Amino acid sequence: MLLVRQLEKLLGKSRVSVDPATLVEHAGDKWFASHPPEVVVFAESTADVSKLMKFAYRRRIPVTPRGAGYGYVGGCVPLQGGIALSLARMNRIKEINFADAVAVVEPGVITARLQAGAREKRLFYPPDPASMKDCSLGGNIATNAGGPRCLKYGVTRQYVLGLEVVLSNGEVLRTGGRTHKNKTGFDLIGMFVGSEGLLGVVTEATLRLLPLPPARATLSASFRTFRQAARAVQEIFAAGFLPSALEIADAFTLEAAGEYLGKHLAPKGSAHLLVDLDGQPESVTSEVHALAKLLEKLKPIGARTALGESDCEELWNLRRAFSMSLKATGLTKLNEDIVVPRGKLTDLAEFTEKLRKKYGYPIACFGHAGDGNIHVNIMAANYHQDRAVYKKVGKALDELFHQVLAWGGVITGEHGIGIAKQRWWPDATSRVSRQVHATLKAALDPHGILNPGKFVKAVGGK
Amino acid sequence: MLLVRQLEKLLGKSRVSVDPATLVEHAGDKWFASHPPEVVVFAESTADVSKLMKFAYRRRIPVTPRGAGYGYVGGCVPLQGGIALSLARMNRIKEINFADAVAVVEPGVITARLQAGAREKRLFYPPDPASMKDCSLGGNIATNAGGPRCLKYGVTRQYVLGLEVVLSNGEVLRTGGRTHKNKTGFDLIGMFVGSEGLLGVVTEATLRLLPLPPARATLSASFRTFRQAARAVQEIFAAGFLPSALEIADAFTLEAAGEYLGKHLAPKGSAHLLVDLDGQPESVTSEVHALAKLLEKLKPIGARTALGESDCEELWNLRRAFSMSLKATGLTKLNEDIVVPRGKLTDLAEFTEKLRKKYGYPIACFGHAGDGNIHVNIMAANYHQDRAVYKKVGKALDELFHQVLAWGGVITGEHGIGIAKQRWWPDATSRVSRQVHATLKAALDPHGILNPGKFVKAVGGK
Numbered sequence: 014m015l016l017v018r019q020l021e022k023l024l025g026k027s028r029v030s031v032d033p034a035t036l037v038e039h040a041g042d043k044w045f046a047s048h049p050p051e052v053v054v055f056a057e058s059t060a061d062v063s064k065l066m067k068f069a070y071r072r073r074i075p076v077t078p079r080g081a082g083y084g085y086v087g088g089c090v091p092l093q094g095g096i097a098l099s100l101a102r103m104n105r106i107k108e109i110n111f112a113d114a115v116a117v118v119e120p121g122v123i124t125a126r127l128q129a130g131a132r133e134k135r136l137f138y139p140p141d142p143a144s145m146k147d148c149s150l151g152g153n154i155a156t157n158a159g160g161p162r163c164l165k166y167g168v169t170r171q172y173v174l175g176l177e178v179v180l181s182n183g184e185v186l187r188t189g190g191r192t193h194k195n196k197t198g199f200d201l202i203g204m205f206v207g208s209e210g211l212l213g214v215v216t217e218a219t220l221r222l223l224p225l226p227p228a229r230a231t232l233s234a235s236f237r238t239f240r241q242a243a244r245a246v247q248e249i250f251a252a253g254f255l256p257s258a259l260e261i262a263d264a265f266t267l268e269a270a271g272e273y274l275g276k277h278l279a280p281k282g283s284a285h286l287l288v289d290l291d292g293q294p295e296s297v298t299s300e301v302h303a304l305a306k307l308l309e310k311l312k313p314i315g316a317r318t319a320l321g322e323s324d325c326e327e328l329w330n331l332r333r334a335f336s337m338s339l340k341a342t343g344l345t346k347l348n349e350d351i352v353v354p355r356g357k358l359t360d361l362a363e364f365t366e367k368l369r370k371k372y373g374y375p376i377a378c379f380g381h382a383g384d385g386n387i388h389v390n391i392m393a394a395n396y397h398q399d400r401a402v403y404k405k406v407g408k409a410l411d412e413l414f415h416q417v418l419a420w421g422g423v424i425t426g427e428h429g430i431g432i433a434k435q436r437w438w439p440d441a442t443s444r445v446s447r448q449v450h451a452t453l454k455a456a457l458d459p460h461g462i463l464n465p466g467k468f469v470k471a472v473g474g475k
Numbered sequence: 476m477l478l479v480r481q482l483e484k485l486l487g488k489s490r491v492s493v494d495p496a497t498l499v500e501h502a503g504d505k506w507f508a509s510h511p512p513e514v515v516v517f518a519e520s521t522a523d524v525s526k527l528m529k530f531a532y533r534r535r536i537p538v539t540p541r542g543a544g545y546g547y548v549g550g551c552v553p554l555q556g557g558i559a560l561s562l563a564r565m566n567r568i569k570e571i572n573f574a575d576a577v578a579v580v581e582p583g584v585i586t587a588r589l590q591a592g593a594r595e596k597r598l599f600y601p602p603d604p605a606s607m608k609d610c611s612l613g614g615n616i617a618t619n620a621g622g623p624r625c626l627k628y629g630v631t632r633q634y635v636l637g638l639e640v641v642l643s644n645g646e647v648l649r650t651g652g653r654t655h656k657n658k659t660g661f662d663l664i665g666m667f668v669g670s671e672g673l674l675g676v677v678t679e680a681t682l683r684l685l686p687l688p689p690a691r692a693t694l695s696a697s698f699r700t701f702r703q704a705a706r707a708v709q710e711i712f713a714a715g716f717l718p719s720a721l722e723i724a725d726a727f728t729l730e731a732a733g734e735y736l737g738k739h740l741a742p743k744g745s746a747h748l749l750v751d752l753d754g755q756p757e758s759v760t761s762e763v764h765a766l767a768k769l770l771e772k773l774k775p776i777g778a779r780t781a782l783g784e785s786d787c788e789e790l791w792n793l794r795r796a797f798s799m800s801l802k803a804t805g806l807t808k809l810n811e812d813i814v815v816p817r818g819k820l821t822d823l824a825e826f827t828e829k830l831r832k833k834y835g836y837p838i839a840c841f842g843h844a845g846d847g848n849i850h851v852n853i854m855a856a857n858y859h860q861d862r863a864v865y866k867k868v869g870k871a872l873d874e875l876f877h878q879v880l881a882w883g884g885v886i887t888g889e890h891g892i893g894i895a896k897q898r899w900w901p902d903a904t905s906r907v908s909r910q911v912h913a914t915l916k917a918a919l920d921p922h923g924i925l926n927p928g929k930f931v932k933a934v935g936g937k
Contacts, residue, residue, distance in 0.1 A: 112709060112818025113847075135713055157658060168656065170665070171629060186907045192814040193846035194621055194630065194888035196669060197903050198912055198930070203632070203665025207658060227715040247574060251597055253689040253755065293715065293765065296758035303755065352654040356574025384655035426656035441659050445648045449919075450660055456918040457911070468660070 016074070017052050020096070023068055028055050039097040042084035043144075045397070046432045050077065050097035057102050059177060059185060059216040066214065067183030069096060069462055077464045078210045080120060080152025083144040085348060086431025088156065088209045092466030098214065100151045109134050109222070115174060115191045116220045120151025124158075127220070136222040139166035142427070143336065154215050157207030159427040161258035161289070161332075164383035166223075168427075170206045175219030178205050181212075181458040191219050204453070209429050210464040212457045226291035229257075230301035231325035234308050234316040235282035239263055242284035243358040245311050246382050249288065252307055254300070258289035259383030263362060265392075266335050266377040273338035279331065282314040286382070287332050289325065335379050344375070345396035347406065348388050351417045352426035355385040364416055365389060372409045386426035389413060414440065430468045438468045478536070479514050482558070485530055490517050501559040504546040505606075507859070508894045512539065512559035519564050521639060521647060521678040528676065529645030531558060531924055539926045540672045542582060542614025545606040547810060548893025550618065550671045554928030560676065562613045571596050571684070577636060577653045578682045582613025586620075589682070598684040601628035604889070605798065616677050619669030621889040623720035623751070626845035628685075630889075632668045637681035640667050643674075643920040653681050666915070671891050672926040674919045688753035691719075692763035693787035696770050696778040697744035701725055704746035705820040707773050708844045711750065714769055716762070720751035721845035725824060727854075728797055728839040735800035741793065744776040748844070749794055751787070797841050806837070807858035809868065810850050813879045814888035817847040826878055827851060834871045848888035851875060876902065892930045900930045 014022075020029045030036075030053045041047030056062045069076045075095030082089065091097045104121035111134050116127060124138075124145040131138045141160035142148055148158070154176075159168045175189035188201040205213050236242045242261055249256065262270075264283040271279035288304060290297045301318045308316060319325045339346045353361050365376040368391075380388040391413075393406050414424050414437045424441045425434055439447070447469075454461070455471040476484075482491045492498075492515045503509030518524045531538045537557030544551065553559045566583035573596050578589060586600075586607040593600045603622035604610055610620070616638075621630045637651035650663040667675050698704040704723055711718065724732075726745040733741035750766060752759045763780045770778060781787045801808045815823050827838040830853075842850040853875075855868050876886050876899045886903045887896050901909070909931075916923070917933040 110818070111713070113816040114712065115816070135715070157662070159656060159658075163656065167629065167633060170662070171633060180907070180911075184907050184910075186911055187905055188908055188911075190885060191816045191883045192848075192885050192888065193817065194625070194814050194843070194848045195885045196619060196621075196812075196887045196889055196891050197885050198892060198900075198908070199670050199674070199915060200619070200632070200662075200665040200668065201908065201911060203662040203668075204915075206662065206665075208661050212661070224712040224715045224717055226717075250576065250686040251573070253597070253686050255686055255688075292754075292758070293762050295761045295765075296754070299757045299761075300755050303757075350658075352656050354575040354577070354653045355655065356572070381656070386654075386656045421653045423652060423654050423657045423659050425658045426654065427658055429658050430660060438660075443649055445642070445646050446650055446660070446663065448646075449642075449648055449650075449663060452918045453661060453666075453915075456914045 020052060020054060023064055024054065024061055028057060028061060030055070039079065039099060041090045042082045042087060044085055044087040044431065044433055046087040046090050048090050048092050048094065050091040051094045053097045053099060055099045055102050059179065062098070062179040062214050062216050063183045063185055065096070065098065066179050066181060070182045070460060073460050073462060075462055075465045078214045080149040080155065081123065081147055083148035083152060084156060084431060085428040086433035088429055088431035090432060101149070103216065106130055109136065111136060113191055114193070114222045116222055118150050118218055118220060120149060120154070120215050120218065122150045124148055124150055124153055131222050132225060135225045137225040138172065138220060138222055140169045140172060150218060151215050154206050154218060155208065155210050156429045159386065161260055161381055164259055164381060165255050165257040170203060172221045173202050173206055173218055174221050176202050176205055176215055177217035178213040178215050181460065181463050186213070189219065193221055207429070209431065209467065211454060211467060211469055212463065228292060228294040228297045229322055229325050230290045230297040231319045231328045232288040232301055232304050232316065233280070233285070233328045234313040235280035235285045236311070236313050237282055239284040239362040240359045241311055242286050243382070245286055245308055246358065248307060248311065249304065254304065256288045256383065257291045258287065260287040260332055260380065261285070261358070261382035261387070262335060262379035263377065265375050266339065266379040269338040269342055269377065270331055270334055273341045274331070274334055280315060287328065339377055339390055339392065342392060344392040344394050347391040347393065347396070347410070349391070349410065349413065350386060350388055350425050350427045351413070351422055352384070352386045353417060353420050353422040357420045357422065358382060358385065360420065361387060368409055368412060372405060374406065374409060385422070432467070435468050482514060482516060485526055486516065486523055490519060490523060492517070501541065501561060503552045504544045504549060506547055506549040506893065506895055508549040508552050510552050510554050510556065512553040513556045515559045515561060517561045517564050521641065524560070524641040524676050524678050525645045525647055527558070527560065528641050528643060532644045532922060535922050535924060537924055537927045540676045542611040542617065543585065543609055545610035545614060546618060546893060547890040548895035550891055550893035552894060563611070565678065568592055571598065573598060575653055576655070576684045578684055580612050580680055580682060582611060582616070582677050582680065584612050586610055586612055586615055593684050594687060597687045599687040600634065600682060600684055602631045602634060612680060613677050616668050616680060617670065617672050618891045621848070623722055623843055626721055626843060627717050627719040632665060634683045635664050635668055635680055636683050638664050638667055638677055639679035640675040640677050643922065643925050648675070651681065655683055669891070671893065671929065673916060673929060673931055674925065690754060690756040690759045691784055691787050692752045692759040693781045693790045694750040694763055694766050694778065695742070695747070695790045696775040697742035697747045698773070698775050699744055701746040701824040702821045703773055704748050705844070707748055707770055708820065710769060710773065711766065716766065718750045718845065719753045720749065722749040722794055722842065723747070723820070723844035723849070724797060724841035725839065727837050728801065728841045731800040731804055731839065732793060732796055735803045736793070736796055742777060749790065801839055801852055801854065804854060806854040806856050809853045809855065809858070809872070811853070811872065811875065812848065812850055812887050812889045813875070813884060814846065814848045815879060815882050815884040819882045819884065820844060820847065820849070822882065823849060830871055830874060834867060836868065836871060847884070894929070897930050
């Protein structure tokens with residue numbers, strides 16, 4: 014019997030599709046790579062996922078789980094065909110509870126929807142990946158998603174209190190729960206968060222929520238040099254501030270934003286900082302002024318402060334337009350989410366400037382200065398069309414990653430390894446680390462059916 | 476050849492001891508259980524640990540690693556004898572770096588020493604277990620230690636950026652690094668943090684540090700009923716405050732503190748709250764007054780505020796005396812670090828009152844109200860001497876844990892499972908969860924030599 018017929022029998026016709034457009038839709042994410050699955054399954058319950066995994070386990074069929082498809086590294090590309098398992102229909106917010114400060118959600122819930130739901134109950138879900146209006150919580154968990162606010166509030170992992178996970182053999186693991194602290198056994202939650210669909214399929218999550226900060230303030234400042242802006246970052250921390258976001262942008266990014274938004278909307282100077290504060294109204298008011306005063310000593314070209322959600326968002330419009338501005342240049346934007354130790358921000362800017370000169374590609378750096386997680390965008394014409402360009406950019410990326418690793422930095426801070434970073438996976442990890450990864454993979458997915466073809470293969474498996 | 480001679484040959488005489496007093500010292504922690512090792516090894520380097528583990532792996536000799544011995548659940552008791560591996564001599568702070576906001580430490584560093592070192596450089600290491608002046612960072616990592624400040628700042632896990640771990644076979648794994656964000660592969664760090672010495676031996680940690688908050692304020696308030704105090708907890712969050720600590724104490728605890736410290740130093744009323752705020756000076760000043768005003772509506776019997784480290788610590792003296800006050804009653808204090816969903820604080824107090832009536836033992840509840848992590852202390856005379864008392868207390872604990880689990884709570888929030896909670900481990904976890912634990916243990920410690928006899932056994936191991 015054909016795979017599709019078997020699955021229809023197992024799960025019902027409405028949950029299975031081999032419609033060509035559907036296969037294409039489930040062939041990849043926001044990155045370049047794509048490979049169609051043989052069939053797409055739309056799970057509607059944990060029982061569906063469990064039945065499917067039991068079936069796939071017995072028959073050794075690849076299953077590649079996926080959220081909303083907003084990944085940046087090809088993590089959910091079903092490289093070996095088989096079944097693409099969509100969790101998009103499992104999109105219920107089961108509960109948002111003020112007294113316990115938790116939400117219980119299915120993996121298909123769009124991140125911004127949970128944030129809005131929490132806000133209505135004076136609660137706050139901090140992780141804010143750029144794609145939060147489109148990406149889903151299941152995908153956020155699979156990639157341990159970050160965002161600007163993670164500087165103060167931490168990444169997705171810090172908000173997962175409990176998980177229901179279907180294992181490769183179809184068994185359903187429930188781990189953690191609705192308490193804000195838990196020391197019962199090993200950290201199984203941590204093992205699944207960020208595992209990029211290689212160890213299990215998340216079917217429910219209990220998330221920690223915080224009290225909603227009633228007020229917000231933003232400071233926007235531009236500087237003559239990147240070095241000055243990086244110095245400002247250090248001064249802010251030295252004064253004991255832990256902003257909810259601390260974003261930096263370099264000259265090329267600002268220029269592109271000027272082209273895109275109109276010159277008058279982009280700040281002058283070669284570097285720009287955005288600093289966000291949240292908390293009690295009186296506190297953020299006094300703190301944003303104290304910050305402005307602190308930065309005055311560093312002689313910014315211009316500085317503005319804003320209070321309240323809408324005025325702050327006006328200053329953030331610039332930041333939110335960076336990606337689109339760079340895309341609007343017509344060049345292919347290779348967004349590498351490297352992280353350097355925070356003290357190396359200026360070194361990074363100087364190094365990318367050297368790379369630009371050497372290879373002739375503009376490089377736009379912007380992102381989360383506070384935690385050293387800078388999006389380094391190499392901008393190349395004809396990247397996909399011209400094999401020589403592709404190879405030359407590859408060399409520039411090699412140099413970038415090797416320098417970042419030499420500084421004690423890492424090749425990915427938010428997006429994960431997926432396919433995009435697979436080439437540098439051996440440089441970024443030791444032999445023993447890769448061995449432990451393989452051991453874990455073999456222990457939890459002995460037949461290697463979960464998201465196969467990615468950066469870890471099960472060894473020593475059955 | 477005797478084990479001790481083999482180890483002396485391998486590591487040098489100065490690192491090996493079978494002195495009877497030394498064996499007794501390394502037989503347990505702050506809990507009751509104890510079992511002497513055959514020999515104690517004092518590692519002085521990663522190479523020592525690696526050599527030792529290779530030796531033990533080949534010969535299948537139990538190795539029980541230990542920090543400063545300040546655990547509360549018997550986690551480092553060498554139940555099967557063999558080698559007690561002390562990391563106490565590996566106590567160097569290798570680096571505290573302001574620009575990168577990291578510290579690199581060996582496992583034997585006492586927690587308070589790192590905190591003091593960080594403070595000198597305007598940096599802040601938040602985790603504050605009660606024993607911070609005596610416990611070591613290696614032990615904190617092995618138990619994922621918490622403390623009052625974890626409400627705002629999170630537990631030890633959130634501060635571990637990189638680890639060096641010696642695996643059961645002696646291989647040295649280095650994972651993570653000195654960046655504040657990292658999405659390179661699976662979360663191996665999370666797997667070792669809190670694994671209670673069952674999966675590997677931590678020999679170095681790179682820790683995340685925060686900017687030092689320049690100011691602190693404390694609010695102390697007492698209430699007629701526990702219910703009112705629990706209501707105050709919810710009101711504080713509803714107003715958008717995320718205090719750095721939010722501690723509660725019940726009537727019995729306050730009474731014992733009154734006996735111990737003198738009546739005039741213990742607050743009146745049946746429940747007491749301590750709320751800590753930290754941040755910029757102007758902010759904490761205005762916030763502590765706003766909080767006092769907020770709580771006025773709930774008609775506390777008394778309320779005091781304090782600004783600045785020394786005045787705040789004066790209010791905290793009461794809190795810090797709770798454990799000693801309870802011990803001073805002469806009764807055996809069985810401290811259970813259960814966690815309930817935050818909305819269940821009053822239910823917990825009412826339930827322990829029922830237990831008190833039913834079993835006749837006083838029960839003192841105090842602790843981290845903000846995250847529902849309450850230390851429930853059953854106070855019993857002749858616990859160790861009288862088998863009937865021991866059994867009756869066991870029954871009361873059974874009832875307590877079963878109710879906590881029924882509420883969606885957990886049996887341990889900070890201390891871990893160790894030996895103390897082993898009896899309730901099957902109630903607190905599902906079959907599938909225990910199976911995954913055993914699979915992980917078998918994958919990483921196939922011969923079951925690391926801290927054997929505890930709550931997870933390697934199955935399917937070689």
